[in-house]
Each structure stands twice: as structure tokens, then as C-alpha cells.
Amino acid sequence: MDKEELIRIAKRKNRIIAEAPIGICMTDRNGYFEVVNPTYCKIYGYEQEDLIGEHFSIVATDENKEYLIKIYEEFMNEGRELEEEWEVERKNGEKIHILANAIKVEGVDGESKKITFVIDITERKQLERELNKKNKILKSKAVRDSLTGLYNHGEVINRLDEEISRSVREDIPVTIMILDIDNFTRINNEYGHVQGDKVLKKMSRIFAQNTREMDICGRYGGDEFLIIFPNTRLELGSQIANRIKNKIEHKDMLTSEVTISSGVAELEKKQDREELIQQADKLLYQAKNLGKNKICSNQKCPLQE
Numbered sequence: 660m661d662k663e664e665l666i667r668i669a670k671r672k673n674r675i676i677a678e679a680p681i682g683i684c685m686t687d688r689n690g691y692f693e694v695v696n697p698t699y700c701k702i703y704g705y706e707q708e709d710l711i712g713e714h715f716s717i718v719a720t721d722e723n724k725e726y727l728i729k730i731y732e733e734f735m736n737e738g739r740e741l742e743e744e745w746e747v748e749r750k751n752g753e754k755i756h757i758l759a760n761a762i763k764v765e766g767v768d769g770e771s772k773k774i775t776f777v778i779d780i781t782e783r784k785q786l787e788r789e790l791n792k793k794n795k796i797l798k799s800k801a802v803r804d805s806l807t808g809l810y811n812h813g814e815v816i817n818r819l820d821e822e823i824s825r826s827v828r829e830d831i832p833v834t835i836m837i838l839d840i841d842n843f844t845r846i847n848n849e850y851g852h853v854q855g856d857k858v859l860k861k862m863s864r865i866f867a868q869n870t871r872e873m874d875i876c877g878r879y880g881g882d883e884f885l886i887i888f889p890n891t892r893l894e895l896g897s898q899i900a901n902r903i904k905n906k907i908e909h910k911d912m913l914t915s916e917v918t919i920s921s922g923v924a925e926l927e928k929k930q931d932r933e934e935l936i937q938q939a940d941k942l943l944y945q946a947k948n949l950g951k952n953k954i955c956s957n958q959k960c961p962l963q964e
Contacts, residue, residue, distance in 0.1 A: 682777030704750040738763040755781040804878040807863035815877025834896030836886040837939040838921035841951040843882040893925035918952035
């Protein structure tokens with residue numbers, strides 16, 4: 660049967676199929692179009708004559724063509740119903756997204772056919788992407804401090820709870836560092852809150868540049884920060900803390916010197932989150948009492964460089 664005859668037969672098919680508001684096509688055992696309704700043609704930007712007798716992969720993208728052919732063969736062998744979303748390609752090369760439902764039937768010629776029902780969901784996918792983007796922004800705002808970009812108090816505490824649970828569950832260490840800016844009230848009074856905010860922002864960048872990807876930095880409150888060192892012993896956590904202190908000490912932030920004091924503590928057995936924070940906080944104030952610009956750990960105070 661030549662292509663012209665196939666086209667004539669296709670045009671005589673059921674009027675309901677022709678006027679259906681969703682795309683409908685029928686392909687033979689080998690994947691060649693036998694029937695395509697006007698909506699199907701409109702979705703893909705083809706005329707009926709362009710598709711009848713052609714292989715269905717004409718509407719596949721280069722990226723998924725081979726995979727779709729493989730899926731087609733499996734479908735025709737197994738005969739299960741199929742529902743899936745795909746990226747496809749229109750005649751003009753435009754990429755769109757469709758939702759396809761397919762069933763296997765026996766044609767009037769006794770041969771197996773695949774009938775596919777297609778809906779263009781491109782607009783819906785675009786709305787989903789925009790919604791996901793907005794949700795990510797909202798989620799980020801919910802867990803990030805607006806000034807520094809670090810985790811806010813609630814989120815850094817949540818992350819600490821997770822690391823403590825993991826420490827207990829997997830028997831691995833976790834160390835934390837609590838620090839604050841020495842004489843920050845004086846800095847605000849002398850230079851103003853705008854300059855004080857700039858110091859906090861610069862401080863957060865130093866944390867990012869001098870901690871590891873696995874480490875978790877948060878603004879604990881005001882000029883106080885909490886840094887979590889997962890799967891890290893006190894000695895290594897103290898080394899990182901010292902590196903941060905030295906970077907801040909030698910960073911030109913204002914006309915006067917900006918320094919920090921810090922307490923570093925490793926989680927002890929049967930210790931909970933509040934006890935760990937209290938321990939680090941106590942070490943922080945020991946560092947303050949020793950003259951500031953110092954780090955105290957629960958093994959040594961002050962910690963020597």
C-alpha cells in the first residue's frame with residue numbers, strides 16, 4: 660500500500676477522532692504512523708501528509724530518539740499501558756513537553772497497533788519551573804540570614820541537631836565553634852551601623868573562604884556566629900578556627916583592627932545540643948576574659964597558634 664492510499668484511508672477515519680481536542684495517533688508494529696488527528700498535527704506543527712507513513716521518531720529529539728525507539732519495541736512486545744512525560748521536537752525545531760498515554764490494540768488487519776493520546780503540557784512545565792524557582796527563593800529566605808547569607812539561628816540549630824544525631828548514630832565526632840566580634844558595640848558606635856553591617860558581611864565571606872564544603876556556618880545572633888565541623892575532631896576543628904581568626908585579624912575591614920574571640924568544643928558522650936553550646940559559649944567568654952582575640956578549646960585555653 661503506497662503513501663497516497665494510506666493518506667486517503669486516514670482521512671476517512673472516525674470523525675470523533677478527527678475532532679478530538681487531544682492529539683491522537685496510531686502507529687504500526689514497527690512505529691510508522693497510520694493515523695494522526697488534526698490536534699496531533701497541530702501540537703507538532705506538521706500537516707497530516709507530513710506524518711502518515713513516517714516513523715514516529717520524526718517528532719523525537721536527538722537526545723531521546725534512540726531511547727524512545729527502544730521503549731517502543733518493549734511496549735509492543737509487552738503490551739502494557741504507558742503514561743509518561745517527554746520532551747519532543749516540533750517541525751520547526753522548537754522543543755516542547757507532552758504527556759503521552761499509550762495502549763496496544765489489534766487493528767482491523769489483525770496486526771498490533773499502538774494508539775497514543777498526547778497533550779501539550781509545555782505551558783504547565785514552564786509554570787512548574789517558575790514555581791519551583793520561587794519556592795527555592797522562599798526556602799532560602801526562610802533558612803538564610805538576610806544580611807550575611809549564612810544560615811539563620813533556627814536553621815543552624817536544626818543542622819546542629821542533625822549532626823549530633825548522626826554523630827551518635829554513626830559514632831563519629833562533631834566539633835563546633837562559637838565566636839563573636841570583639842568590641843562590636845564600639846565599632847557600631849564609632850563607625851555607624853552601616854559600617855558594622857559591612858563588617859558582618861565581610862566576616863561571613865571569610866568563613867566561606869576558610870572552611871570546608873562540609874562545614875556549616877550560621878549567624879547565631881547579633882555579632883555571634885556558630886560554625887559546625889561535621890565528622891571532625893577537636894584538634895582539626897581548632898586548626899580551622901585558628902585559621903579563621905588569623906584571616907580576620909589581618910583583614911582590612913575598617914580603620915581600626917577587627918578581631919574575634921572563640922570557643923571550640925567537641926561533642927562528648929551523652930552530651931546534648933544545649934550542653935555542647937553551653938560548653939563552647941563558656942570557652943568563648945574565657946577567651947574574652949583573657950584579653951580577646953583568642954580561641955579557647957575544651958583541651959587548651961588559650962589555644963596556641
